[in-house]
Amino acid sequence: MNRETIDRLSAEIGELKCATRKDVEEARVRYLGKKGEITALFEEFRSIAPDLKKEFGRVLNELKQAATAKIEELRASVDDNASPQGPKEDLSMPGDPMELGSRHPVSIVRQEIVDIFRKFGYDVAEGPEIEDDHHVFEALNFPPNHPARDMQDTFFVSTGHINPLLLRTHTSSVQVRAMEQMPLPIRVICPGRVFRNEAISARAHCIFHQVEGLYVDEGVTFADLKQAILLFAREMFGPETEIRMRPSYFPFTEPSAEVDVSCNICKGKGCNICKGTGWLEILGCGMVDPNVLEASGIDSHKYSGFAFGMGLERIAMLKWRVNDLRHYFENDLRFLREFATSVEV
Numbered sequence: 001m002n003r004e005t006i007d008r009l010s011a012e013i014g015e016l017k018c019a020t021r022k023d024v025e026e027a028r029v030r031y032l033g034k035k036g037e038i039t040a041l042f043e044e045f046r047s048i049a050p051d052l053k054k055e056f057g058r059v060l061n062e063l064k065q066a067a068t069a070k071i072e073e074l075r076a077s078v079d080d081n082a083s084p085q086g087p088k089e090d091l092s093m094p095g096d097p098m099e100l101g102s103r104h105p106v107s108i109v110r111q112e113i114v115d116i117f118r119k120f121g122y123d124v125a126e127g128p129e130i131e132d133d134h135h136v137f138e139a140l141n142f143p144p145n146h147p148a149r150d151m152q153d154t155f156f157v158s159t160g161h162i163n164p165l166l167l168r169t170h171t172s173s174v175q176v177r178a179m180e181q182m183p184l185p186i187r188v189i190c191p192g193r194v195f196r197n198e199a200i201s202a203r204a205h206c207i208f209h210q211v212e213g214l215y216v217d218e219g220v221t222f223a224d225l226k227q228a229i230l231l232f233a234r235e236m237f238g239p240e241t242e243i244r245m246r247p248s249y250f251p252f253t254e255p256s257a258e259v260d261v262s263c264n265i266c267k268g269k270g271c272n273i274c275k276g277t278g279w280l281e282i283l284g285c286g287m288v289d290p291n292v293l294e295a296s297g298i299d300s301h302k303y304s305g306f307a308f309g310m311g312l313e314r315i316a317m318l319k320w321r322v323n324d325l326r327h328y329f330e331n332d333l334r335f336l337r338e339f340a341t342s343v344e345v
């Protein structure tokens with residue numbers, strides 16, 4: 001045992017720096033562990049000459065105390081993050097990018113239509129997808145076994161009941177619910193999903209979306225209907241858009257019409273989108289049949305109204321010139337990403 005070794009250890013320990021808990025533990029083992037350097041000096045101390053014991057005993061104890069205190073101090077400094085090296089992570093690194101989805105084209109069109117009619121003062125109403133015969137057919141002037149029911153091939157949820165449940169084939173059922181529940185006058189649009197037992201093709205699907213519109217008040221005329229549709233068409237397809245109405249048949253409206261808008265691709269000249277006609281069909285409409293008003297408890301002598309219904313996928317197909325309806329249901333990301341710019345945050 002000599003003074004130089006003790007002084008060297010004392011200086012070394014005084015200078016000690018550690019960055020991690022592991023470094024501190026290694027230092028502790030190196031100096032104070034069972035085979036540590038300071039422990040070894042204590043072993044040696046046992047066999048030194050008795051006259052040296054006094055001097056060395058004191059300095060050895062001081063060394064051990066200094067080392068123990070230093071280890072404690074280092075341990076505390078790596079425990080909190082205020083260690084001289086600072087936190088390990090680079091806090092200025094950018095975060096992991098999170099991919100933002102985009103809205104589905106059918107949702108975009110639905111929102112656009114809702115926004116347009118909101119501006120005209122319409123409320124939005126929704127109804128159940130699983131409906132009863134009364135709301136889908138009966139109250140809309142389809143008597144039982146009437147051939148007009150064949151226009152809408154129905155999925156039945158339960159049969160054999162007096163009042164069977166079915167998947168609604170059109171959102172006109174919400175028109176009935178609105179007339180039953182809302183105070184007059186009624187100005188409402190009803191977007192929603194509908195179901196028909198159709199073979200899936202480029203032009204038909206068994207699940208699709210519609211928006212129904214209804215206005216009931218005193219003195220509503222066909223001229224009001226025409227004006228509402230024209231304003232809507234110009235908001236939706238551009239201010240130059242023209243409409244034409246063709247006589248049609250729906251059990252719940254009398255008279256009934258189908259509405260075409262001028263083809264905004266060829267400007268009416270005729271192209272392959274409008275099949276050379278210059279016109280594109282967008283919706284069905286008409287004056288609410290007095291029987292329909294009465295079925296929902298509205299006095300048809302006092303009130304009149306108009307209604308219209310359109311397919312969202314069809315409007316979306318015209319808007320984006322998509323020629324196959326199935327794209328809207330397959331969730332192919334390559335297709336959906338085409339609409340990413342339409343994201344509204």
Ligand code: DAH
Pocket residue numbers: 169170171172212213250253283284285286307308309310
């Ligand atoms: N419900 C009809 C259908 O699904 C669409 C429709 C036509 C709704 C004329 C109406 C209307 O309100 O007046 O084919």
